[in-house]
Each structure stands twice: as C-alpha cells, then as structure tokens.
Amino acid sequence: MAKRGYHHGNLRQALVEAALQLIEAKGPTGFTLSEAAKTAGVTPAAVYRHFEGREDLIAEAARQGYEVFADLMEYAFAKGQPSALASFEATGRAYLAFARKYPGHYVAMFESGISINRRPELAQVAGRAMGVLEMAAAELSKHIDPAHRPPAQMVSAHIWAMCHGVVELFARGSPGTKSPFPPEDLLETGIGIYLRGLGLIPPDR
Amino acid sequence: MAKRGYHHGNLRQALVEAALQLIEAKGPTGFTLSEAAKTAGVTPAAVYRHFEGREDLIAEAARQGYEVFADLMEYAFAKGQPSALASFEATGRAYLAFARKYPGHYVAMFESGISINRRPELAQVAGRAMGVLEMAAAELSKHIDPAHRPPAQMVSAHIWAMCHGVVELFARGSPGTKSPFPPEDLLETGIGIYLRGLGLIPPDR
DNA sequence: TGTACATCAGTGAACGCGCGTTCACTGATGTAC
DNA sequence: TGTACATCAGTGAACGCGCGTTCACTGATGTAC
Numbered sequence: 197m198a199k200r201g202y203h204h205g206n207l208r209q210a211l212v213e214a215a216l217q218l219i220e221a222k223g224p225t226g227f228t229l230s231e232a233a234k235t236a237g238v239t240p241a242a243v244y245r246h247f248e249g250r251e252d253l254i255a256e257a258a259r260q261g262y263e264v265f266a267d268l269m270e271y272a273f274a275k276g277q278p279s280a281l282a283s284f285e286a287t288g289r290a291y292l293a294f295a296r297k298y299p300g301h302y303v304a305m306f307e308s309g310i311s312i313n314r315r316p317e318l319a320q321v322a323g324r325a326m327g328v329l330e331m332a333a334a335e336l337s338k339h340i341d342p343a344h345r346p347p348a349q350m351v352s353a354h355i356w357a358m359c360h361g362v363v364e365l366f367a368r369g370s371p372g373t374k375s376p377f378p379p380e381d382l383l384e385t386g387i388g389i390y391l392r393g394l395g396l397i398p399p400d401r
Numbered sequence: 402m403a404k405r406g407y408h409h410g411n412l413r414q415a416l417v418e419a420a421l422q423l424i425e426a427k428g429p430t431g432f433t434l435s436e437a438a439k440t441a442g443v444t445p446a447a448v449y450r451h452f453e454g455r456e457d458l459i460a461e462a463a464r465q466g467y468e469v470f471a472d473l474m475e476y477a478f479a480k481g482q483p484s485a486l487a488s489f490e491a492t493g494r495a496y497l498a499f500a501r502k503y504p505g506h507y508v509a510m511f512e513s514g515i516s517i518n519r520r521p522e523l524a525q526v527a528g529r530a531m532g533v534l535e536m537a538a539a540e541l542s543k544h545i546d547p548a549h550r551p552p553a554q555m556v557s558a559h560i561w562a563m564c565h566g567v568v569e570l571f572a573r574g575s576p577g578t579k580s581p582f583p584p585e586d587l588l589e590t591g592i593g594i595y596l597r598g599l600g601l602i603p604p605d606r
Numbered sequence: 607t608g609t610a611c612a613t614c615a616g617t618g619a620a621c622g623c624g625c626g627t628t629c630a631c632t633g634a635t636g637t638a639c
Numbered sequence: 640t641g642t643a644c645a646t647c648a649g650t651g652a653a654c655g656c657g658c659g660t661t662c663a664c665t666g667a668t669g670t671a672c
Contacts (some may be wrong), residue, residue: 202616202666223514229659240659242616250659306569307512309428346590353571353580354563354591360570361562364511374559385551386559386595393598399436407633407649436628445626447649455626 201366210236215257216300222306229253251310258310259318265294266325273332280335281396284355287332288387291318291359292380295367306360329356339392351394358386404575410593413451416443420462421505429513434458464523466506470499471530478537485540486601489560490539493592496564497584500572511565534561556599563591 204210214235217284218227233240247253272290276283295302304310305322312322335351337345367379375382391397419440423432434455438445452458477495481488500507509515510527517527538557542550565588572584580587598603 353587357566358563361566365565382558389598390595393594
C-alpha cells in the first residue's frame with residue numbers, strides 16, 4: 197500500500213486503522229495524533245482534513261468498533277436461535293471473542309474515556325450493541341418462573357459486568373492479575389453457574 | 402495546613418494524597434507530576450527527593466490503596482464469620498464499597514496501567530488482597546458437594562470479575578453506560594444468583 | 607479531445623504549551639563537642 | 640549553652656521533547672465548455 201503521489205486515496209480510514217493499531221499497542225494514553233499521522237505516511241496537519249482533532253479520531257475508531265461489535269453479537273444471537281439459552285450463551289462468548297480479536301477497538305470503546313454521547317451515531321450504535329444483549333436476556337427470562345424472575349435488564353447488566361470484568365482482569369496482559377484459567381473457560385463457567393442460579397440449567401450436569 | 406517555612410514536614414505523604422486527588426479528578430492519564438507538586442505547594446523538582454519519578458509516585462498511591470483494600474476485605478471476611486456464606490457476601494460488598502469510597506486509589510490500582518511487579522511490596526500487598534477473596538471462596542467451597550465443586554480460585558475469579566465489571570461499567574460516571582439499577586443492587590443480586598447456581602442458596606427464597 | 611479553472615487534499619514551517627527531569631544552589635535542621 | 644559543621648529537603652532556572660493545532664501554501668484531481 198505505497199503512497200501514490202500527493203493524494204493518499206483513503207486517508208480517513210488509514211488514519212483510523214493507524215489509531216487502532218497504536219491504541220492497541222500503547223493504550224489510549226500513549227496514542228498520539230502525530231504518531232497516527234506518521235504511521236499513515238502523512239503530516240499531522242493532514243489529519244485535520246478528515247477529523248476535528250485527536251478526540252474525534254478516537255471517537256470514530258470507537259464507533260467502528262461498536263458497529264462490528266453489534267454485528268457480532270447479533271450474529272451470535274441469531275445463530276443460537278431458536279434456543280434462548282444457546283442464544284444467550286453464544287452472545288456472551290461473542291463478547292469475549294470480540295475483545296480478543298479487536299483489542300484496539302475494545303480499548304477505544306471502553307477504556308479511552310470517550311463519551312458515548314459525543315456524537316449521535318456513536319450513541320446509536322452503542323445502543324444497538326447493548327440492545328442485543330438485553331434482547332437475549334429478555335428471551336431467556338421468558339423461561340423463568342415469573343415469580344422469581346429478575347428484570348431482563350438486570351440479567352443483561354450482570355452478564356455484561358462479568359464479561360467486562362473477565363476481559364479487563366484476565367484477558368489482557370494485565371498487571372500481574374493472572375489466573376490459572378483461560379479467560380474463555382472463566383467466562384463460560386461463570387455464565388454457566390449464573391444461569392443455573394436463574395434456574396435455567398438443571399442443578400447437576 | 403499552610404506550608405511552614407522551607408521544609409514541608411511530610412511532603413512524601415502530601416504528594417501521594419495530591420496524586421490520588423488528581424487521579425480521581427482527571428484519570429490516570431490526566432495526572433501529572435508537576436501538578437501534584439503544585440497541589441502540595443512545592444516545586445516539581447522536590448518530588449525527586451521522595452520518589453524516583455512519576456511512575457513511582459503512582460505506584461506508591463496504588464500500594465497504599467491495596468493496603469486499605471486488603472484491610473477492608475479482611476475485616477469484612479472476619480465479620481461474616483463463622484458463616485462462610487455471610488463472609489463471602491460481605492467480602493463482595495466490601496469490594497464495591499472500597500471502589501466507591503476510594504476512587505482515586507481504585508483507579509491507581511486497576512486503571513493506571515501500573516505493573517504490580519514494579520516493586521515487591523506492591524506485589525505482596527496485592528497478593529494479600531486477592532488472598533482474602535480466595536480464602537473466602539475456599540471456605541465457601543467446603544459447603545458444596547465435592548462432585549460439583551468448581552475450584553475455589555475459579556469462584557474467586559468469577560466474583561472478582563463481576564465486582565470489577567460492575568464498578569467499571571456502572572459505578573463510575575462512565576460513558577453513557579447507565580443502568581436503571583444502583584450498582585450495589587446489581588452486585589448483590591448478581592452474586593446472589595451466582596451463589597444459587599453454586600447450590601449454596603436454596604432455589605427459591 | 608483540449609483547455610481553463612475551481613476544488614480538494616495534502617505539505618511544511620511555526621506556534622505555544624506543559625511535561626518530566628537535571629543541576630548547582632541554599633535555607634533549615636540535627637548533631638558532636 | 641554555644642558553636643561548627645554535616646546532612647537534609649527544598650528552590651528555581653534550564654533542558655529537550657513531543658504534543659495538538661494553525662496557517663498560508665501547492666500539487667493533484669475533477670469539471671465545464
């Protein structure tokens with residue numbers, strides 16, 4: 197992908213990809229606009245033709261991440277159908293898979309400190325992603341005895357918290373916090389126990 | 402606490418406290434050594450009489466956080482005794498309470514990117530904190546039918562992940578990720594369902 | 607098809623800034639006698 | 640108790656650096672006729 201002459205061709209996307217790569221490598225702190233520009237083979241000033249500034253570039257990276265994220269979750273949910281349980285578990289696994297496969301996006305989305313309300317499209321696509329998880333939880337809730345049924349939003353919040361916690365604590369090269377278990381197993385067993393607690397899996401298997 | 406003359410008296414601790422305050426206010430990114438020095442009423446250069454540099458100052462803030470954290474967890478654990486279940490639940494709640502009460506410490510510990518192996522004392526005290534949770538999980542495990550008993554370390558990892566996830570996603574002024582439930586409730590119900598899944602709480606209560 | 611011209615997407619130099627860190631220094635404190 | 644002196648804990652000036660951002664510019668591209 198050698199720079200052909202004066203014009204880059206698709207600088208905007210190249211900058212986003214450079215940003216993602218740098219964010220993954222150095223964290224949201226270490227990421228600089230200047231370095232992203234250099235990585236894309238361009239002067240820092242050129243960035244301003246496509247973005248309002250540093251923050252805006254990060255926001256776009258996060259937006260694209262949410263887009264992929266929401267798609268993955270939707271796909272996982274659909275694939276598990278018509279079993280609500282399978283859908284739900286697949287959605288949880290998709291969460292971790294996303295964090296693993298797109299670490300740059302994940303950091304931009306959840307650790308960069310970007311406000312989700314910065315741009316309307318960002319808020320919208322983030323809502324779509326969360327919506328899938330809530331939908332999965334709602335489907336699941338139908339199978340629970342209404343007397344002991346927690347709100348679907350609460351169930352999705354629990355699962356989201358567990359997923360996020362596993363990612364942050366165990367799936368990253370995190371500060372010394374290693375566990376003897378692979379994150380995938382940790383999440384799978386954790387969700388399994390939780391679902392059993394909801395009465396959706398028989399007590400002993 | 403007006404500066405009395407040339408010598409500060411207890412600059413080292415004053416710097417740590419300034420750092421914590423700034424980290425809480427601006428995140429680990431926004432924190433600067435220079436500003437911490439100014440907050441403590443001192444020249445940036447003075448910091449070097451007490452710390453090796455910026456990172457070292459953050460590490461000390463994190464260390465003090467782990468100290469308090471471990472104490473709180475130990476206290477909660479002891480208070481719940483002799484009931485393993487009560488101890489375990491109290492320990493979980495203590496986690497969230499710590500994050501709420503000492504947000505600067507929490508960020509320094511878990512979001513500053515500081516390596517736990519930076520200094521031996523840091524690793525040691527962090528180990529102590531994790532040890533309490535593992536101990537609580539081990540106590541709890543004794544009451545589970547051995548045939549269906551997950552390793553205690555796994556249980557503590559699950560709970561830690563859930564706690565951390567709740568803190569990061571719902572207990573902070575986080576990016577748009579609000580939930581209609583208070584974090585305390587979210588954690589309490591989440592742990593409750595999980596424990597039910599372990600067979601430690603009767604299916605309906 | 608060729609030409610004139612508007613628009614677009616870059617350059618590169620410059621800016622002011624605050625950062626972390628160093629250095630020789632100096633004022634305050636503690637200690638030996 | 641007084642004095643000389645070593646040690647300690649600060650100062651303040653200076654540094655080099657890379658940052659984000661701006662500006663007038665220019666080379667490349669697209670379009671109208």
